[in-house]
Amino acid sequence: MYRRRFLARAGAAGVTIGGAATLTGCLDEGQDVGMTANRFIPDELTVTVGDTVVWENTSTRTHTVTAYEGGIPDSAEYFASGGYDDEVTAREAWNGAFGGGLENGDRFSYAFTVPGRYDYVCIPHEEGGMYATVFVEE
Numbered sequence: 095m096y097r098r099r100f101l102a103r104a105g106a107a108g109v110t111i112g113g114a115a116t117l118t119g120c121l122d123e124g125q126d127v128g129m130t131a132n133r134f135i136p137d138e139l140t141v142t143v144g145d146t147v148v149w150e151n152t153s154t155r156t157h158t159v160t161a162y163e164g165g166i167p168d169s170a171e172y173f174a175s176g177g178y179d180d181e182v183t184a185r186e187a188w189n190g191a192f193g194g195g196l197e198n199g200d201r202f203s204y205a206f207t208v209p210g211r212y213d214y215v216c217i218p219h220e221e222g223g224m225y226a227t228v229f230v231e232e
């Protein structure tokens with residue numbers, strides 16, 4: 095259900111999902127989600143269980159990919175750039191020494207093994223609305 099809706103919208107935006115996602119002028123092969131100064135591109139992505147999503151910082155600002163602990167399925171393993179085990183630790187690390195920060199060209203990946211909805215955020219740009227969602231289908 096999500097996939098169809100996403101693809102319909104993605105088509106308009108020029109995004110192709112399927113092994114390698116591309117967004118002209120932003121994403122290169124092998125990346126699924128890129129980043130502008132204050133956005134994840136695309137901000138909604140639908141994948142299948144078992145898929146690995148690759149984020150790449152395609153901007154010149156430092157960003158994080160940090161899952162909302164209450165925004166992922168209960169049985170899913172927590173994820174955050176920097177490899178932190180939970181959201182509190184990820185936020186403390188960022189606030190303390192920019193832990194988990196992705197610089198231009200840095201990548202972060204996560205293999206989705208549990209279906210459901212995953213909401214995540216960029217800690218330094220949360221107030222600017224830099225958060226996004228991955229939908230994982232069976």
Ligand SMILES: [Cu+2]
Nearest residue numbers: 157216219224
């Ligand atoms: Cu950011």
